[in-house]
Amino acid sequence: MKLKPFRLSVLGLSLLIPAALGAVVLFLAVYSAQAVSFNGLDFISGITWDLGNLYGDPVTVRGVQVPPGANYGILVFIVGTLLSSFIAILIAVPLSVGAAIFLAEAVPAKIRPLLSMLVELVAVVPSVVFGLWGIAVLIPLIAKYIGPGLSAMLGFIPFFAGGNAGGGYGLLATSMVLALMITPIIATTLLDALLQVPKENRESAFALGATHFEVVSKAMMPMVRSTLVGGIVLALGRALGETMAVLMVSGGAINIMPATIFSPVSTIASFIVSQLDSAEQDPTNMAVRSLAEIALVLFIITLAVNAGAKLLSSGVLNVRNNKR
């Protein structure tokens, strides 16, 4: 085979992408190795994150030097991440399904591009700008109206009690901002799928005497259900890794499990940003290594979710091709 220098050089450039990904995983793994052996399984089941006495003489525990009293447990942040993303999905799915249906079927074709562009633009607004809007608009709204209102209606359930705790910052604010950021992902995925439903299916439903809304909800939605699930999982992947907006509105809890929807929370991503400053003070470096372990955990969670989304969406393609 003849050697082709040009092809080899562009291949080399493109291999830099997997190389960067490999380097990220490798360096995080190597750097956190000591923390992994020190923390063991308590890392993901413990709820106490304590840097220990940073000014005391380091003690040797399980073969590594750590500040006295140091204990690294991240269950609180895992729960905060999963819970806030889950509630965000609960809010975002009905909104984006409704929006996508309205865009696909009720909006005149002439203004559909404009409106769908607006929906797409929600996705490109930087996270930190959403955080700023959250602080300036959403937090006061939650503290004054949404929080007390929710408590008044659902306060008999302990999870919704105490509507003005935390002055608006907390799980609800986090979930609402996250929901806002992920709706365009679900909505545009669903919109594309709805626009691709074959004309024959719509027309046969109409011919059976279904109202327009019944055509959409009973004939078209079942066809795009798996695409919808793929879009939701993709949105979940985005919500899990979201950092700045969460950091700005979550209230930042440490060592305490969220008790109600108004409790302050921390997600894995926001915790990394908020803690690195203090972790740097640790002379044994174990805190920084433990943060690397957290980053690794976050990477693994999002990788699993994104791989799930990919599998789901590739499965969808097969089904659609088979049907044709």
Next chain:
Amino acid sequence: MSATTSAKSSSPKRSQQELRRVAVSMAGWTVCGLALFMVIGPLLDVVWVVASRGISVFSIGLFTTVTNGTGGGLANAIEGTLVLSGGALLIAVPIGVGAGIYLSEYGSNKIGSLIRFLSDVLTGTPSIVLGYFSYIVFVTTLGWQFSTLAGSITLAILIVPYLARISELALRQVPVSMREAAYALGANDPVVVFKVVLPGALSGVITGVLLALAISVGETAPLIYTAGWSNYMWNGQLTHSPIGYLTYVIWSFINQPSDESHALAFAAAFIVMLVVLCINIGVRLVVKRTKFI
């Protein structure tokens, strides 16, 4: 469509069940319309709030003076954002476009699909994970400290997969017959790519570069622990010296007590949002006109 209209006009007497179905449909459309409003409404409110509060503090001084602890101008942050994003593009564009060339021209094989898959994985990796990676590698292990280069490399890692994917899509739009014609005239690989395919797909590649620029201008999390923050103009050093950027102002100044700090945060947010939205709207308008992608 005709089915519904005939059902509506056929008989004035409707059965109980039919009335209920029509009512449910009406309610369904109302709920869907409200949902659309609740998706777009917050976006318009974000733009309105940030624009109105941001513009009100615009002055010449905002662009000529540097930040101090609580207020001042944004000159250092604007310059820093330009330097960091420019640096990221300098690193990422050759790699991303090169990867796009490989994937579109020679990548219809196992290696190509593996690179595509891993590139998607990198796209899905949370930006804070990339930031933390850069922190432990460039900032501490290599000892660059908070620096321009560490920030730019982090942003470059973040945007390379987008560039590769969009470049690949753009290059694939160029008809195969043009490549065949060039090869038939005796052109070799680089000539075909650089004289025929790349010029044909230039608008698409530029689209990708602009979108990557928008992403890098709006990023915060991966920069906090790689670029650091500085109240002064960039001193031209690539390592061992932190640099300011606009998104940091938004994040940190809104948490300070004074109104002056808040005003500065909104001004910074307005500039960032303006750049990001202009790029994205512009690209979408152009893309629609040329029917690209």
